[in-house]
Amino acid sequence: MSLLEVSNVTAFYGPSQALFGVDLTIEEGEVVALMGRNGMGKTTTIATICRMLTTKDGNITFAGQSLDNLPSHKVARLGIGLVPEGRRCFAGLTVEENLIAAARPGYWTFETVGEFFPRLKERRDQSAGSLSGGEQQMLAIGRALMTNPTLLILDEATEGLAPVVRQEIWSAIARLKEQSGLAILVVDKSLKELSSIADRAVILEKGQSVWQGAMTDLTSELTDKYLGV
Template sequence: MTGELLTCEGVDAGYTTGRPVVRAFDLKLLPGEVTALLGPNGAGKTTLLMTLAGLLPRLGGSVALDGRQIRGGRAREAARRGLVLVPDDRSLFTQLTVRDNLTLARRRHGSTLDQVLDFFPALGKRLKVAAGMLSGGEQQMLALGRAMIQDPRVLLIDELSMGLAPVIVEELLPVVRRIAEDTGTAVVLVEQHVRLALEVADRAIVLVHGETVLSGPAAGLAADPGRLERAYLGE
């Protein structure tokens, strides 16, 4: 037993057979581990997360959870197995209340509302408010809470900071770290705020034009910003 929760080997991701956007992507995730997936716009990060979540057919390679293969392009199967995506648009039911958004996402015998509110106590005072009336930060809390109430094994978070002020991002990212540590959930975090992402991550991977150009412990990469900059520039 390796203890690995999620294993990706040689994954090709994209929209057209024979023309992958992301090529030969490898990843091994342990329970409770946070991996920051970094790179410039257009690198293929969102495409990769959508592929892992089964929203796009996998063009090549394999994905396994707990050593069992997950078929590509089967979003419902992936979610049932515990691969849960928080998309960059949050995809909330804006006309429904916070409570209703969480109740609809909850699985039988899954996490309770109180358990979710333990991570996001600010939502406790907003349970009767329509999701569309929340602030951007509150909407992101709800999107994360809706994912957590599904009891994910692996949480795929796409651009948590989208449309948010940096001070809000600084508050939310440590909660992601706490979720991983307290629940054993593995996290793949796509984030443009590189410094903040590296502060909460265990490891980091840099994608450029669909290729993995750099990977390693997050602390080591944070200590060498010049190396990161060169990776972003493709040097």
């Protein structure tokens, strides 16, 4: 049984259908890239997994448990940590307060997150709103890690960052893959960087899963068809 199983999921925003049949699986310790052009349903799929958007049809299970009728806070407690698009740090709280706000017992503590991201430890008493964009992204990742998840979801974690900062974030994701054993679902536009860390890819088009496979099987024809501008 896979750690996460999303099977034929459909979802609506009010009367408007956004997902028309999404399928994906993630195994323990696996990194999966969720790909597709803008507006094809990637963030909506994440919202359904985290139960911030309810599904109409299909099923979602995590570690063998159905998520279909659970509220989002209970899904998080099962072991799904989300790094949302736009970071969404609490600007008026300090770095340390942001990190401990959702902390759960486990390996990831303020100290271990501070070792992983030394700048967060250096800025522990600084307000999150005064951090640079890259530091806020580190804080968002650190906050998710402190929930001690078994699945980490990263939604556009490098968007809007300077190239050198993007490389820092990609390096951190690679270290998580190598050192933590976490399963990771990552959404990003950088095919080069995704190819270097992801084991498999799932491509969405118009709210449907249209291709799944190993990153090594993702041909230029497929990327032109489903990912090209």
